[in-house]
Amino acid sequence: MGASAGADIPVEQVGSGVSSPLLSKNPLLGKKSEGGTPELWAIASGKGGVGRSFLTANLGCIMARDVGPVTLLDVDFGGGNLHTFLGVSGATDANAHDGLGAFLRAYHQGRQTSLDALARGLEVPGMKLVSGVGTMQERLSSPVRGQLVKALSTLKSPRVLMDLESGGGEPVLELFSAAQRPLLVVLPEPAAVEDAHSFIRRWYLRSLQVLAAQQGISKTLFLKATQEESLPLRPASLMSRLGTLKPGIEAELTRHMASRTLYLVLNQVRHASDVSVGIALKRAVQSFFGIRVRFVGAVRYDADAWLSTRRRRLRVREGSSDALNHDLMQLIQNVITEQECEGPD
Amino acid sequence: MKFVNKNYYELLDIEPRATEEQVRRAYRQVRTTWNPDSIAIYSLYTPEESAAIRHKIEEAYQVLSDPQRRANYDRYLSMSVRGPTVVRTPEAFWDLVHGFMKVERQVELMQNVSELLNETPEAEVMLEQLVMEGTSGGTHSIEVMVREERPETNRLSPQARGQAPGPNPALARVMEKRTQPQVRERREGMPSAPAAPPIPPPPAPERLSSASWTPAASPRDVREGTAVPRATAQELAARTPVSRGETVAEGAPSANSRKSPPSSPNVQPGPGNGLTGTAPSGDVRVSGAQRSAAVPLPSGPVPGGVGHAGAGNHGAGHGAGVPGTAAHPPSAPSNSVTPARAEVRAEPPRSEPVRTEKRAPAAAMPTGRAEEAARAVRSGVERAGAENALRLDPVKPTEAPRAAAASASSQTAIPSPSPDASISQSGATGGWTRSYATSFKPTRPLPERAISPEQLAELESRNGMGGKYLKALREFKGVTLADIAERTKIQTTYLKYMEEDRFGELPPAVYVEGFVNQVARLLKLDVKHTVAGYMRHYQNVTSGRNRSDDPV
Numbered sequence: 001m002g003a004s005a006g007a008d009i010p011v012e013q014v015g016s017g018v019s020s021p022l023l024s025k026n027p028l029l030g031k032k033s034e035g036g037t038p039e040l041w042a043i044a045s046g047k048g049g050v051g052r053s054f055l056t057a058n059l060g061c062i063m064a065r066d067v068g069p070v071t072l073l074d075v076d077f078g079g080g081n082l083h084t085f086l087g088v089s090g091a092t093d094a095n096a097h098d099g100l101g102a103f104l105r106a107y108h109q110g111r112q113t114s115l116d117a118l119a120r121g122l123e124v125p126g127m128k129l130v131s132g133v134g135t136m137q138e139r140l141s142s143p144v145r146g147q148l149v150k151a152l153s154t155l156k157s158p159r160v161l162m163d164l165e166s167g168g169g170e171p172v173l174e175l176f177s178a179a180q181r182p183l184l185v186v187l188p189e190p191a192a193v194e195d196a197h198s199f200i201r202r203w204y205l206r207s208l209q210v211l212a213a214q215q216g217i218s219k220t221l222f223l224k225a226t227q228e229e230s231l232p233l234r235p236a237s238l239m240s241r242l243g244t245l246k247p248g249i250e251a252e253l254t255r256h257m258a259s260r261t262l263y264l265v266l267n268q269v270r271h272a273s274d275v276s277v278g279i280a281l282k283r284a285v286q287s288f289f290g291i292r293v294r295f296v297g298a299v300r301y302d303a304d305a306w307l308s309t310r311r312r313r314l315r316v317r318e319g320s321s322d323a324l325n326h327d328l329m330q331l332i333q334n335v336i337t338e339q340e341c342e343g344p345d
Numbered sequence: 346m347k348f349v350n351k352n353y354y355e356l357l358d359i360e361p362r363a364t365e366e367q368v369r370r371a372y373r374q375v376r377t378t379w380n381p382d383s384i385a386i387y388s389l390y391t392p393e394e395s396a397a398i399r400h401k402i403e404e405a406y407q408v409l410s411d412p413q414r415r416a417n418y419d420r421y422l423s424m425s426v427r428g429p430t431v432v433r434t435p436e437a438f439w440d441l442v443h444g445f446m447k448v449e450r451q452v453e454l455m456q457n458v459s460e461l462l463n464e465t466p467e468a469e470v471m472l473e474q475l476v477m478e479g480t481s482g483g484t485h486s487i488e489v490m491v492r493e494e495r496p497e498t499n500r501l502s503p504q505a506r507g508q509a510p511g512p513n514p515a516l517a518r519v520m521e522k523r524t525q526p527q528v529r530e531r532r533e534g535m536p537s538a539p540a541a542p543p544i545p546p547p548p549a550p551e552r553l554s555s556a557s558w559t560p561a562a563s564p565r566d567v568r569e570g571t572a573v574p575r576a577t578a579q580e581l582a583a584r585t586p587v588s589r590g591e592t593v594a595e596g597a598p599s600a601n602s603r604k605s606p607p608s609s610p611n612v613q614p615g616p617g618n619g620l621t622g623t624a625p626s627g628d629v630r631v632s633g634a635q636r637s638a639a640v641p642l643p644s645g646p647v648p649g650g651v652g653h654a655g656a657g658n659h660g661a662g663h664g665a666g667v668p669g670t671a672a673h674p675p676s677a678p679s680n681s682v683t684p685a686r687a688e689v690r691a692e693p694p695r696s697e698p699v700r701t702e703k704r705a706p707a708a709a710m711p712t713g714r715a716e717e718a719a720r721a722v723r724s725g726v727e728r729a730g731a732e733n734a735l736r737l738d739p740v741k742p743t744e745a746p747r748a749a750a751a752s753a754s755s756q757t758a759i760p761s762p763s764p765d766a767s768i769s770q771s772g773a774t775g776g777w778t779r780s781y782a783t784s785f786k787p788t789r790p791l792p793e794r795a796i797s798p799e800q801l802a803e804l805e806s807r808n809g810m811g812g813k814y815l816k817a818l819r820e821f822k823g824v825t826l827a828d829i830a831e832r833t834k835i836q837t838t839y840l841k842y843m844e845e846d847r848f849g850e851l852p853p854a855v856y857v858e859g860f861v862n863q864v865a866r867l868l869k870l871d872v873k874h875t876v877a878g879y880m881r882h883y884q885n886v887t888s889g890r891n892r893s894d895d896p897v
Contacts, residue, residue, distance in 0.1 A: 194388040232388075280378035280385035283358065287398075288389045343374055 037153050038071070038160045041335075042179035043265075045186070046195030048166040051267045052185045054305065055328070056163040057085035058316045062328045063159060064127035067336075071119050071128045071157040074100065075148075075175055076165040077140040080132025086122055087312040088131060100148075101134020107147055115151040124314070128157065140171045149178050167195075168202035177207060181335055183263040183296070188270075188277040196281070200262065201233060204289050208235075211256050212242060215249050235289050257290055263335055265297035274298070279343040295340045297331030299324065352422060353405035361419060365410070372406040403855040788831065791867070792823035801870075810878030811886070815864060816844040822868055833863040840864070848887050857883060 043059075045052045056072060063070045074082035077100070083089070098118045106113040119128040152160060162179065164172045176182050182203075186196045209222045217225075225241045226233060235257075243250030262285070266278035275298045282295040300323050308315040316325050334340060354361050357371040378385055379399045386395055408414045796804075796818070804821070808814040819829070830837040842850045843860060851857050858880055865875035 188384075190384045190387070193384050197388045276374070276377050277385060279374060280383050283375065283378040284383075284385040284389055 038155050038157055040160050040179040041181040042162045042164055042176045043183045044164040044176050045166050046199035050185050050187050050192055053082050053085055053163050056161050058314055059328050060127055060161050061124050061314050061316050064124050069126040069157040070159045071155050073130045073160055073162045074132035075162050076132055077135040082163045083131040084312055099131040099133050114154045116155050145171055145174050168199040173203050173206045183265050185265045185267050187268050188266055188274040211253055217245055221245055260291045262293050264293055264295045267299045268301040269298045270301045275343045296334035298341045299327040353409050356402055356405040368409045375402050791828055794822045811882035812844040812846040832867055835860050
């Protein structure tokens with residue numbers, strides 16, 4: 001289900017100003033989330049430069065406009081530039097009272113603080129930003145991460161978009177695992193796909209280790225089992241090996257992992273056939289890892305995106321951005337309704 | 346889920362209800378995923394693994410794109426995912442292996458009755474019973490089941506229909522149909538069966554012990570519906586009926602399957618035999634005769650679409666006219682793709698023999714005949730592949746049955762053949778049973794002339810690795826085409842075409858690869874090398890052709 005990329009706007013008409021029926025009010029998208037813990041969307045990637053922050057910023061804008069209030073969180077400690085895409089100053093200020101920098105200072109000073117209080121309102125109504133300005137990567141220690149995850153529940157927005165650091169480091173994986181909607185952004189080219197595989201493998205292993213620990217296999221034993229496996233690690237083989245440590249655990253772990261969902265977003269799609277890469281990647285990952293993958297977004301390449309970025313303006317608010325608007329709207333719809341992009345026939 | 350456990354629909358990532366166009370589309374997409382140049386897989390799977398996966402996908406498409414074969418496969422799949430209603434005993438499998446009832450007749454019966462009985466799951470059970478019982482009181486048994494078993498859930502029961510107890514009209518029609526000439530002729534040819542014994546009370550739910558069956562793949566996923574999107578029985582019945590030429594090796598025991606289940610099965614599920622081990626739990630319905638327990642059918646793909654892999658080498662010397670059917674398939678379900686530190690096996694798939702243990706004869710089976718039957722099973726089943734189980738062809742009259750005969754009065758005996766071995770399509774069922782139960786004896790022993798690596802290399806350099814090479818090797822070893830056909834069940838014609846590089850006359854590549862695999866194995870060659878070389882030659886020759894069956 002879900003329209004294929006460009007179903008309403010052919011690729012060659014990008015920038016022509018053709019409007020998409022999807023931009024009209026959609027009853028599903030119009031329904032705003034009720035109160036309670038915000039729904040976390042984590043946007044990650046296996047490598048940098050795939051357009052993760054660009055997508056997060058513009059996705060947030062459309063979400064705030066058509067779905068409901070949203071808070072953007074830049075968790076790329078030491079390298080975050082989500083604020084740049086949103087036109088927010090990045091100048092550090094020791095007295096800054098917002099952003100994660102302030103959160104860290106409060107944490108180290110032993111003060112409790114609400115993340116919502118540190119979120120800055122933006123010109124887009126319903127959209128807020130907790131910037132990563134003033135943070136340094138080495139300060140995102142495990143206790144800090146734990147505190148951060150707890151603090152996320154204090155955000156008042158029904159949805160939170162977390163722009164994660166690229167790669168599969170432990171801080172990223174922990175936040176990625178904490179999200180209800182973990183999105184992985186990939187480009188349809190070999191290096192990005194390969195790095196996406198590496199990311200998924202690390203995320204898979206981490207998740208498996210946590211599950212195994214819950215089933216009584218210590219981290220030490222788990223690590224030993226993984227070390228005994230030859231590289232590259234094969235999930236099926238690792239499962240069998242864990243099964244020797246505790247009878248019956250293999251089926252249990254397989255079942256749990258099969259319920260894990262990963263949302264795949266293909267960015268900078270230049271040709272309709274690139275969508276096939278997304279579908280192929282989804283199938284391959286599902287088969288190899290035994291997890292559920294939803295191919296939810298195929299975002300077309302926008303030749304004018306760099307102009308908006310240079311001007312530090314949101315691309316979706318610029319003219320001739322109908323294609324991007326359409327694709328991001330479709331992405332949101334697919335994630336919320338658990339639908340997927342279809343490939344070309 | 347591992348590829349080895351996936352059925353054809355899962356391999357193509359489609360629902361069982363998918364239309365033909367959806368099947369084609371899915372195949373195109375899946376092929377793209379596993380294309381050798383696909384960037385989606387290159388850092389996950391080795392080239393060998395992805396080749397093995399492509400092979401399985403080809404296999405799936407070959408079956409699902411053929412309406413007849415898909416119908417067979419659907420029917421077979423539905424039996425395997427039906428759940429705990431029917432449980433088969435190892436004895437029933439024994440009977441299946443012997444093939445006491447002509448398989449295509451089973452299908453025909455099931456089809457006709459299922460149409461009448463609205464194909465409820467219970468109806469399927471009863472159909473199976475009808476098939477099992479054949480002509481000897483089967484319908485009576487079914488009537489009893491309709492009346493007495495689960496009346497509250499059985500749509501066929503008068504109670505469920507709000508009617509007074511009485512004969513089911515649909516069953517009455519079935520009974521009438523059975524008196525029609527063509528049916529009567531078959532029935533009359535069958536050995537007379539004893540009168541229906543008194544109906545014992547239903548036994549306690551029976552489950553095959555895990556100690557008895559070693560699951561090759563867990564049927565639980567299949568039963569729980571996590572593996573297979575279930576099609577309703579009606580949807581499956583709506584498919585094209587099976588034609589005469591297509592048979593289904595349903596796991597139906599013989600007409601004389603009124604036996605007590607043995608304490609332990611004699612057949613070990615293993616790679617290639619399609620047995621997935623632990624039978625589903627649930628009630629075993631008994632009526633008039635001990636209901637046999639069903640072997641859960643493989644959730645993995647079964648080449649040819651239907652049937653137990655290894656369920657039986659039905660008849661000796663068959664050279665079935667359907668492509669890829671008489672021969673061992675290129676891959677048996679759990680064999681071609683097995684996790685070797687991975688989810689798929691890199692080597693080309695091959696059929697492995699079904700291992701059978703010597704079975705203690707059933708209580709009433711004469712010892713001598715039981716032993717001969719056991720030998721028959723061992724030798725026959727060892728050459729069985731799923732395709733063989735599907736396609737039963739009439740045994741040629743020249744192949745006299747030599748199987749054990751059983752007295753008609755014995756409830757547990759194999760039906761006794763008529764002395765003149767009247768084997769024909771309309772003849773005695775005993776003809777079919779005997780043909781299968783006959784132990785396979787080649788007409789002559791296979792020459793054992795060895796070939797040195799130098800001689801092999803010389804043959805390769807002289808002939809390439811195509812058909813000429815195979816022919817040269819065969820002739821060097823003094824093996825005839827008939828020798829190979831006899832043992833592999835590949836048609837002599839196909840063997841001849843393979844040697845003459847007449848690829849247009851051969852079945853699709855996936856089957857050709859299987860043929861070469863078997864031939865190489867029989868001739869004691871390096872299987873991998875031979876298959877790779879031949880298929881390379883095959884691809885080179887056929888690459889320029891416009892294949893009309895290519896969906897792209």
